[in-house]
């Protein structure tokens with residue numbers, strides 16, 4: 096039952112993973128300013144976004160001088176778990192690792208893990 100469920104969702108994750116691999120994780124020209132009060136908000140490739148802190152994946156807008164997470168607007172937005180863990184979890188799921196095993200090993204909520212397949 097559960098095995099079949101994971102297999103069915105496998106393909107959609109695979110597509111998502113391939114897309115992510117193709118795109119640069121820290122490419123400021125693909126990020127726009129999320130500051131609602133900023134005149135350069137929503138402009139992609141306008142040159143107003145620079146990398147602020149590569150380690151913490153933060154970008155900065157030259158127009159309003161605000162910094163924000165480079166992950167904004169990506170599939171990882173809103174997830175409180177660190178990105179590498181999400182990648183590990185999703186990889187395990189893609190290889191057919193039972194959700195219960197991942198929940199047990201990483202101490203995650205089962206709905207969080209299942210949500211990675213949605």
Ligand SMILES: [Zn+2]
Pocket residue numbers: 128129130133134135136156157158159160161
């Ligand atoms: Zn801005």
